[in-house]
Amino acid sequence: MSFSKEQRQAVYDTIFARRDVRGEFLPDPIPDAVLSRLLLAAHHAPSVGFMQPWNFLIIRQPTVKQQVHQAFQKANDEAAQQFSGEQADRYRRLKLEGILEAPINLCMTCDRDRCGPVVLGRTHMPEMDLYSTVCAVQNLWLAARAEGVGVGWVSILDPAALKSILRITTANIVPVAYLCMGYVSHFHGEPELASKGWRQRxxxxxxxxxxxxxxxxxxxxxxxxxxxxxxxxxx
Structure with missing residues (x-):
């Protein structure tokens, strides 16, 4: 199967236009049809041994978001202390999440026991299930950009605190990505950390x-x- 030049270009356009969204979320809900397409895109990611280790925990309740936001604030305060001088000041000025503003929060997890103790392709690299889940995150992120939906990955969270808030009590379920999702006022022309002088490509x-x-x-x-x-x- 081949793709036209325009179809190929659309793939590259989506990749290069993808951004980590933090402060541009609109309150408009994501229609179920759109959200379903995004989850299907994620579910069609490659996975070692075809184990498909992911789950999708959709969070809409403000009370749950507030708890996650409080966990972020605690972790962010701890993170800020690891920088010094001008870099510390610049860090504190950055907005690094959109937990409360985004209509949907999505926690993507990895079930490390999904296919039992022996999985094809994972015998010598057991972490491949985690990498497979990250592939699902990327699929969803690119599909979201093609749909005009913004996504922001919040990694400044204590995993144990997040599991407690979300009532994930099984040890083998690992939160891999906590994502903020929604339509946005605009996408930045370049990564925000680049435009604000944190790092360049x-x-x-x-x-x-x-x-x-x-x-x-x-x-x-x-x-x-x-x-x-x-x-x-x-x-």
Whole structure:
């Protein structure tokens, strides 16, 4: 099966336009038809041994969101103390979540026992179930961007506190991603942490090695092709 040039470009456009949304959420609800498409996209992610280890916990109740927000504030205060000087001041000025503003919060979990103790493809890398769940997160995130729905990943949370709030009592269920979701007033043209001077995107050519770790010399270097494709795809 092949895709047209326009269809291929739409995929790249979605990837390059994806943003982590924090402060732009609108109160408009996400229709069930749209939310269903996003969950189906997530459920069609690749998973090792086809174990499909994810679950989707949809949170709409304000009381639950408030508890999660309080857990975030505690974790965020602890995180701020790990930075110093100007960086600490800049950190405290950043808005790093949209828990209360987003119409839907979604916790995506990984059931580490879903297929029993021995899973095809996981025998030597047991963490592959967690990586598979992250693939489901990315599927949902890209599908959401294509639907005009913003997503923000809140990682500044204590996992034990989150499990307690959400009443996840089973040890083998691991919260992987706590996501804020909703329609937005706008998407930023570039990642917010870049526009606010926290970090800039790295040059991809500096991240590529050839045949051996650390080897950047090769007769088949991609520097020129990377530059050309970046100009074409980001037009």
């Amino acid at each position: 790295l040059d991809p050519a500096s991240l590529i090695y050839y045949d051996q770790w650390g080897q950047q010399e090769s007769p088949h270097k991609l520097d020129e092709a990377l530059g050309a494709q970046r100009r074409l795809l980001l037009l």
